[in-house]
Amino acid sequence: MASNNIAPPSGPGLSLFAVGDVFVDRDEPATAFASARDVLRAGDVVFGNCEGVFSDDIQRAPSAGSAVTAPAANAAPLAQAGFDILSLANNHSLDGGHAALLSMRGTLADLGIATVGAGAHLAEATAPVYLERNGRRLAFLAFSSVFPYGYEARPGVPGLAPLRAHTRYTPVDLNVWNPGMAPVVSTEPLVEDQRAFLHSLAEARAKSDIVVASFHWGDSTVPYSLTDHERRTARLAIDHGADVVLGHxxxxxxxxxxxxxxxIFYGLGHYVFDLPNLTERLAKDGYLGVGRPEEMAAWARKFGEYMIRPREGYPLLPFHPDSRMTGAAVVHITPSGRIRAGFLPAIINPANEPIHVAADSDEGRRVVAYLERCCAAEQLPTRLIAPRPDSGLPSACIEFVSTATD
Structure with missing residues (x-):
């Protein structure tokens, strides 16, 4: 495996490093970022999605599927790894109840980590969060489109920042009877959620130099695919002032x-996401139909090879082998405001640690090829190249460039 000795970004400006899901739930929490710490600390600002609840005051939410919780002390490695801000807008952030969500915000604040996308009430959950770096002011917004009923913040009720959509199922051919055939799926945003998002985005744009919008969204049951909700929302965000869109x-x-x-980084995968004791966890929660053969069979048909299940040799990562390809998005912003986007590849090892590799290494080329397939499958007009000399990106990156003609 290649070394984690990745040179930092070069040139004046500001570099944002962003990763996907992070959550530490292992016997020795301090080991979680041992291999990635130096890489992350090369960024001026480091962002991630906190995919669970760190708290000693857990009261399991009634609508939680398989709850993702850990003691408050397990959050410390996130600070040691250099995270500056974490999104709490995701489908696990309320698994431990309202008090646990609020105590986690306090725990992370005490560690010097800002949080965005959840709060004691709707206004707090949807509010931008600001950071100052290198003479620039960055605003962060985080909203979730995937979560159990009741996790959304309301006036006077804690929760996450929601950005929901109605789903429509339409027959493929309206002129043919074909019962049971998979439909065309389309979505329409909830007006009240979109209005709240655009209000917060306008505030962020007016009060900052750089706006980063983060979204928890998409279909995790298949690879590559993007929903119309993801595409529409990403463009809406940029059209109304966002400079960078991060999905997970x-x-x-x-x-x-x-x-x-x-x-627009549609999906950053997961980075360090510990999900131990899956068999016992699913049996306890009755999740994915465990204990009910007909339901289990239906889930297996739906997810196929991508179903969450124990994976030999990866006790903390019960996901398809494709999920072991990960990395950090790198966005370099020059003093003049020019934006360059790249990606530092990493491979997750059996200890569930991301090992960063150069994009031109054997392991790096495997991740780059996967990203190319992701772009090709959804016809995204993007090419992956070695970093241009003026990009400001680390030399170990791959750089993304647009091939669109408009």
């Missing part, structure tokens, strides 16, 4: 494209 939830990487010259 899929547990596998997704493609990248540019809109109006701004990068």
């Amino acid at each position: 939830h899929h547990h596998m990487l997704r493609g990248v494209e540019f809109h109006a010259g701004k990068p």
Whole structure:
């Protein structure tokens, strides 16, 4: 395996490093980022999605599927790894109940980590969060489109920042009877959620130099795919002032494209996401139909080879082997505001640690090829190249460039 000795970004400006899902639930929490710490600390600002609850006050939410929780002390490695800000807008952030969510925010704040996308009430959950770096002011927004009923914040009720959509199922051929055939799926945003998002985005744009919008979204049951909700929302964000869009939830990487010259990372996969004791966890929670053969068979048909299940040799990562390809998005912003987007590949080892590799190494080329397939499968007009000399990206990166003609 290649070394983690990845040179930092070069040139003046500011570099944002962003990863997908992070959650530490292992016997020795301090080992979680031992291999990635130096890489992450090369970024001026480091972002991730906190996919669970760190708290000593867990009251399991009634609508939680398989709850993802760990003691508050397990959050410490995130600070040691250099995370500056974490999204709490995801389908596990309320697994431990309202008090646990709020105590986790306090725990992370005490560690010097800002949080965004959840709060004591709707206004707090949807509010931008600001960071100052290198003479620039960055605004972060985080919203979730995937979560159990009741996790959304409301006036006077803690929760996450919601960005929901109605789903429509339409027959493929309206002129043919074909019972049971898979339909065409389309979505329409909830007006109240979209209005709240655009209000917060307008505030962020007015009060900052750089706006980063983060979304928990998409279909995690298949590789590569993007929903119309993801595409529409990403473009909406940029059209109304976002400079960078970061997506997560899929547990596998997704493609990248540019809109109006701004990068959209549709899915950053997971980075360090511990999910131990899966068999016992599912049996206890009755999740994925465990204990009910007909339901288990239906879930197996739906997910196929991508079903969450124990994977030999990877006790903390019960996901398809494709999920072991990961990395960090790198966005370099020059003093003049020019944006360059790249990716530092990594491979997750059996200890569930991301080992960063150069994009031109054997392991790096495997990740790059996967990203190329992600882009090709969804016809994203993006090419992956070695970093250009003026990109400001680390030399170990791959750089994304738009091939769109508009």
